[in-house]
Each structure stands twice: as C-alpha cells, then as structure tokens.
Amino acid sequence: MSQDFRLDNVGMVNREKKISFKFNGKKYFGFEGDTIASALIANGVHLVGRSFKYHRPRGFFGVGVDEPYAILQLDRNNERDPNIRATEQEIFEGLEVKSVNCWPSVNFDIGAINNFLKMFFPAGFYYKTFMWPPSFWYKIYEPFIRMAAGFGEASIKHDKERYEHKYEYCDLLITGSGPSGLASAYAAAKNGARVILAEDKPRFGGSLLTSDVNIGNQTGVEWTEKIIAELKSMPNVTVKNRSQVFGYYDHNMLVMSERISDHLPKTQKYLPKQRLWYIRANEVLISSGSIERPLVFGNNDTPGVMLSSAAKEYMKVYGVLVGKKPLIFTNNDSGYETAIEFKKNGVNPIILDTRSNPSSDIITEAKNLNIEIRFSYVVVAAKGYKKVKSADIAKISDDKKELFNIENIECDCICVSGFWTPSIHLASQSGNKSKFNEKIDAFVPDKSKQKENTIGSANGIFTLEETIKDAFDKGFDVSNKITEKNNKVSVPTVVEKKSTDHDKFWCVPLPKGKSYKRFLDFQNDVAVSDIELALREGFRSIEHVKRYTTLGMATDQGKTSNLNGLQLVSDIENKVVPQVGHTTFRPPYTPVSIGAIVGREVGKHSKPTRKSPMHSWHEKNNAVFVDAGVWLRPRYYKQGNEGLFEASKREAKNVRQNVGVCDVTTLGKIDVKGPDAAEFLNRVYTNAWLKLPVGKARYGVMLREDGIVMDDGTTTRISENHYHMTTTTAQAANVLSHLEYYLQLVWPELNVNVVSTTEQWAGAAIAGPNSRKLLMKLFPNLDVSNEGLPFMGYKEADLFGVPAKIYRISFSGELAYEINVESDNGYFMWEKIMEVGKEFQIQPYGTEALSTLRIEMGHVAGSELDGRTIPYDASLEGLVSKKKDFIGKRSLNRSAFTSTDREKLVGVVPIDKTTSIPEGSYIVKDPKAKLPNPKLGHVSASCWSVEYDNPFSLAIIKDGKNMIGQKLFAMSPLKNKTIPVEIVSSHYVDPEGKRVRS
C-alpha cells in the first residue's frame, strides 16, 4: 500500500473498495469515491501537467469545477475524452488518464524551454511575434500555433457513447446543495412545490461536508443526510447529484448536464453517458456557493500551492493530506480552519496571516492548539520546480509596500486563502446586473431580470446562521407564490464559530532585485506583469485587457482569476473595482461535452426519416436510395453491375419506349375545402381557377409576395367545394404554412380549410406509351380512352377491391397517369401494377430517371425554381393571368422584373454531343476572357437525353429567348472544364406536347 498521504479513518471514501487506475501508464490505487486528484495526492503525486504557454509544471489547485491546472485526457472504451478535470472525475477500475500539453512526458517536457524564452511571450505575443514575414504564416506560424494550442486531443472517431436529452418542468429549481440549497429545497418542498435540487458533485452538502458547525443539534454532515433522505422520499422532489446547471437562458429555461456513467467502469448497455436536462422552472434559487480566491506571490503556480479550502476538503472528504509540512497563507479566518484540520490529523502547520492583529473565536482556537501563527507575514515566493520545497517568507509593513526579514522556511505545500468570491455566473447569465459589495471585495447579484433569487454565499452571505435563515425564508416565499399552502417549517438553530473581517490585501510586492512571475490566471499563464504591460500599451476597457492578455479565457473561465485581475487593473488605474466592471459571464459555466449537446440526434437520427408505404418493395428490388428532404426515395433500381448512369438511362428509356412506374408518395398533398376554395386558389395561383370543372386537374404556379416563384404543382377539383392540391416534395411544409397564413391572417373572410394529406395517400406515377394499356387492365370497368379520361382528367375507380383515384397528369412528358390509394393500400397497389404491367415491359424508375425525363421535356423543378426566378425566367409567363390579382402579382411590375434581357430558361447541348456539362457551370461567350469572365447564366440541371442519346442540360441565361442557336461555352472552374455548347430550346423532346395528350 503506497498511499503515503492517506489518513486513517478520516473521510468519506469507501475503504472497503480498492480501485486501481493508470496515470501516464503507471498503476496507482485509490478507493471508491476518490477523484483522480484525491487518489493521486494520496499517492504523493502532484505533478500532473504543464501550463499552456510556458509549460511550467502544474499540480492541483482546487478540488472542484474551479480547477485551472489538472486537466487530463481520459481513455475509455477506446475513446478519448479531453479536457477532464482531475478534481471532478471519479476513479473507476481500469481508468486510464494521461497528462496533456507536454512532450515527451510530464516530467521531462521539451516545451518548458518556453519558460526560459518568456521574454518572447509577453501579453498579446501572438499579435506581435508571428506577424512578419507574411509568407511565414501558412507554412510555419500557423502549424506551430496549432501544434502548441489546446489541452489534449479530441477523438476523430465516431463517439459510440449514448447521450440523452430530457425536458422537465418544475416550480422551483435549486442549483447547489450546500446549506442554502438544502434549506430552501426543504422549505419549498414542505410547502408543496415541485422542486428539483441539482448538485454538481457526487456528494450533497457543499460546505457542510467540511465545516465544523452544528445545525439543529446535528453536525453539518448529519443534517445534510437527514434532509437529503427526506427530500428523496417526497414525490414532489427530484434530487440529482453529479449534475451541473451550466446555463441560464430566456424565460427561466435552464440547462443541466448530468454525468450518469462517467464514473462507472464501462458503459452499461442501457445507461447513457450523460444526460442534458432542459428545465423550465417557475422560479430559480441560485445556491451555487463561492470559490476561494488565491493570493498572488512569486511562483504561486508551483505544484503544491493550492487553495486552503481545497486542502481542507481533501482531508475531510477524501482522507488525504496535500502535504506534511503545510504553510497556510491567508488574509482571513478561512485559512485557520484548514490549519486546525491539519493539526487534528497530527500535522503541524504554520499560519502566515497578512493581518497585523486580528482576533476571533477561530484564531483563539488555533492559538490554543499551539499552531504557529505569524501575523503581518506573507509568502514572497514559492521555491522548488516540480513541487514546493520551501518558501521565502517576509514580514510586511503596515502599508503593505515594504518587505522585511526575508527568510526561507521549509514546507511541502502552501495553502492560500484570499477570501471568497461568490459564484454569480448563473445570475449574471439570467440578465442580473451585479453590484459590487465593498465588504467582501466581490460582485454579488443585484436586481433580478427573470424569476431568480440568489441565496447563501453566492449572494455574499458568509455566516451559516444568516444563510440558513435566509434560505428557509426564500424557499418558503417563492414556493408559496406558487402553491399558496402557507406551510412554513421552523428554522433549526445554528451553532458556528464567529469569524472576523478579512484583509483587503491580496498581491505580495516583489522584493528588490527579484522578478518572480506572479500568476493571476493559472490556466492561460497570465501574470501580473502581463496585465501591467497591457495597461502600459494603452488597453483600458476590461473587456479589451481580457482579450489581449487572455485573462480568464481558459476552460475554467477565470473562476479563480477574474477578481484578482480586476483588482490589479483598478489598483494600477487608481480606480475602484466597480468602476472597472467585470467581463460578461456566458454559458456554459463548466465545459459541456459536444455529445451531450447533440444528444441522440446523431447520424441517421439527426433528422426524421420518412419512408413511403412501398419502401420495403424498393428495398427488396435493389433500389439505391437518395435523401429527398427527410424522405428516402429510390434513386435507381440496380440491375447486375449497373451504376447510376446505366441504370437511370435504362429506366428512362423504358418509360419513353414502354411504361415505367415511379413512387410519387412524397409529393406534398393538401386538401383545400370550403365554399370559397375556388376563390382562394385563384388568389394563390398565378393562373385562373374559377372555371375549373369538377373532375379536372390544372397545373398552377404560386408566387411569394416578392414575385419569386414559390412552388408549382397540379390541383384537382374533386367535388364542388373540394380540391386536391399537390406541391413539390421539398416545399410541402412551406406551402401549407403559406396557405394558412393567408387564410388566418389576410383573408379570414374566406370560408376555406386546408390540411396536409401527404401521408394519407400513396402515389404511383405510370408513364409511357403503354400506360393506357396497363390502365385498362388495372381498371377493366373504367373508360380510360382519350375521351373517357382526357389529359388533366380525374376519375375515381376500384383497383382490385381497393378505392383509387386516377389523375391523368404527367411530369415525364409521356402519356401518364398518377394513381393514389390510401397509404395502407400502397404496397398492394404497387405490387398489382408490377404484376399486371409485366406484359407491357414495365420497370420501376427512380428519381434520376425522373429527372432525365423532365429535363428533356424542359419541365422546371427545384433547380430552376431556386428562389431567384420569376415566372418569366422559368418560361412560365404563359400561366400568369393578366386579368386577375394574385399573391405577388404587383411585384412583377418592378423594373428589374420587366427588363427584357432577364435570364431565361434554355436548353444546352454540347457541340461534340458526348461531353456532359457539370451542373452549376457558367455559360460564357469567350472562355479566354479576362477574369472575372462575364457570366451569361448558369446550367441548372443536366442529364443524358435518352431520346437523342447525347447530353442535354437546362440553363438560365441572359436574354435566353434570343440566344437560341448561338454557340457559347459552358465553363466549370470547379471541374476544370470548358465545353463548347449550342443553345437550343428548353423543350428538347416533343416540343408540341403531343404525347401527353395522345
């Protein structure tokens, strides 16, 4: 057993359960309940990392989320987790962690040479050092900076862990289970409120775990256990540990990350790694406590220098000594509590108190325990490189400017206490402007902007008695606003030691002739000299000083450094801290893993997947699918060794020669019903709708108010007051919202209802010269002749016992019909079509063949109606009524829209009849013209014409109508191609439209 720094019979870790783990490849032992930090300290390990800039040795500074030093990388299930705080991560059997920001090892780190080159790394060095010559930037400076930056390496592999999201509502959310959190939760819960109590650490109790107090005749720990047990037993209370509320957003929406299995050896099958809670709280009580402030002196970043509260917690919670020869350096009474705890465990500390002659209960107690105390004493500098070996200490003058009697004393750790900083981050995020409290030299929340209150030490209340009383009151008050139950519980009596005022002194002056680095920001290596330099260089605003020096910009967000930085700026500027102000606190309070933010919305779960009722048939028949919005559509049906090109050519050719069938379920379908439906459509579409007879379909184009084409499709009059509208797959949702907008807000007098029926109908488009023959067999009792069911006709019929709707409409330009049946019958319909169609050489065709067919015909689709085109551009001007008004009509009069040389739809054929033109190519007159080459337009869609067996494209080009016959060039700089082309009509196949009417 090599845990030399482990105390016997002290602490809360489970001594029954020994756990082994690896740090930098070496095996260590700890106990269940240890963090990596406490277990390593128990083993006497204090060197865990290297600092960001100078690569100075780094140890442990704190004991929780404020930790600026001990950032490690965790390897787990072959995954890497960077940015793990050793003070937060609990150990489990088989855990492997390693140091970051050092090479080749934490003990021998080449980068430490930066420490000797520190004159080259002043504040803002990256604005100064890497400037010249400019050509060095890409090849030398940037790679160098990238190599040096960051803590650890994120895995580039897919994260196999599961993360979940949860939405929760409550009357009262309490963030932190210290004395104020517990008291207010208890008071509110007893008053009937639905309460969520969130604790970031594994153990509840906050400062009660380590302070020597008495509440209602119980120790702090006992009282915590009692309250937590009672809260857990109440149905209206949710108590969560390992859960950090990290963000406070609008309308009392708070986000919390719960670490569910981060502390467990391996992922349980049904247990997520983390869960992100979105909590909408009626009221919030912020009880996030306070963080001890460091004192600033020479080499105060040496491993072994740490917060005195951390040293105490390592002893009381983990049973671990951070050192055996401790030096306590304090400007307030908190340091004494740590000293007393050392003494109780048989270790003799020395207290250096910056105050000259303070007196309080706790100082008296320390004196009675014969602890050596030196008043008006400071640490000048820590000595030792990888661990504190001794300290230069000195007596300080009353004005705190002169140092006397500098001497060196031996010590193995320096526990510092510079008083306490309330954690106002959440309150500040909620919009609460903070105010400066002179008495505690720190900011506290001011007036609430949202429904929040801050309680306990987060609000600058540092005595337990006041905290408990205030928290009981607030818990009752805010809950009673909601429950009105008036059930008030009595406040327990509190016994605590009274403390006296702290000393405002926090930064030890440099002794003459010494230039020790005195650090403010321990993670980003920002020293006192850096702030001084920034101010000398003219930076004044604290926001600028922060960005120039990077003070408080590390992953710990300056939890320990912010106030000292502000203090320094105000000292130099001869201002007071409130004049300087503080930088903005932004979420997240602590780092949150990207996995937790994304939750389950990864891979194919990143969006919903919609499948048609015929999907399984397509799968069985070798369909290769393509994403069409959220739909999966067959792109082509693979036969043998075919690729996309061969298969789509075969399918399209078969439509032109025989008959094909395409799944068109994904088209948007909207039922438009009501006595004013015709009038409504007449206003929505550009063409006339009032005279469409029942049983007929019509193609329509709708515009936005700005005159741009929004969508197109056919709408069929099913009965007098019932229309069946179709939209493109992509625009279905937008068109519905558009229609609802006009019906609900603009023309509420119209008696019309719209509802989406996309999912109610399965659709199959049957296209090709054989389609009528196929239809005759599918509907033997129906007259499907050209007279009985003409182009744009509509019929209802029976398909082998299933009710079906037949629309004679065509996207392919061939004789075509669209059959719709109720979704549940879609598969049946499809199989019947394939079965009956066999004798007519039917083949299914996918979206690629569909595109080919429509491009050849010059039918426009999404690539032409791209949100930039008006009807004229897409050659749809024939559908624009001159007589009636409609949505967007007035915009078509705008001068740019009436200009004669507008871009217009044309066809494009390569002169060599073999080279395909990449979509997106520019059409230009002269391929050798000086750049930027004046562009006539662009190629919107390309295909291989199956009719003429050569490439064919659609393009939208300037003055298109008059360009037909011209020889131009299609240029694709992206594909490095220049193709001579001829401009032709966009109606490449069957320009008279005979086939659809045949």
Added chain:
Amino acid sequence: MLYINCPHCGLRSQNEFAYGGDATVKRPELNKEISDQEWDNFVYLRKSPRGKHLELWHHISGCRQWIKVERDTSTHEIFKTYKANEAIE
C-alpha cells in the same frame, strides 16, 4: 428558449413555433391601385424596433394557428399573446 402562451394551446416552448415577422404589416387589398413605394414598403420595409414589438408566430408543431405575440425585442419579455383575428389592445 422563449416560453410562448399560445392562445389556443397554453404555454409552449419556442421550439414548437416558427417566427413570422412584424404583425402590424397589412397586405394591400387585392386589385387596388397602389404606388410602387407603397408596395415596396409592404414587401420589403420592416421596422426593427428595440423594445415592444407585435409579431407573428406560427404554432407549427402544435395547433398550426398563426398568433400575435407582443414581445420586447431587447429583454424577450412577452406581454400578451393574441389569436390571429383578436383585437389588439
């Protein structure tokens, strides 16, 4: 995330809604002769006030009703919500 009181459904989170812009814009009547300026103002010109703003929201993942929301654009405070055809106070 805003908490919007849909007058049809009650309090719902913002992610059920789609934003619809300024609710005070009135579409010119059909077939009415208006100047280019008037039409451009309707199509393009929007105020972007700091403070109270009456705006449209579409309860797209709920009742699919367009509603009017009086919101402070700087604090996000929502004062009142109205049905599409309700008179504004």
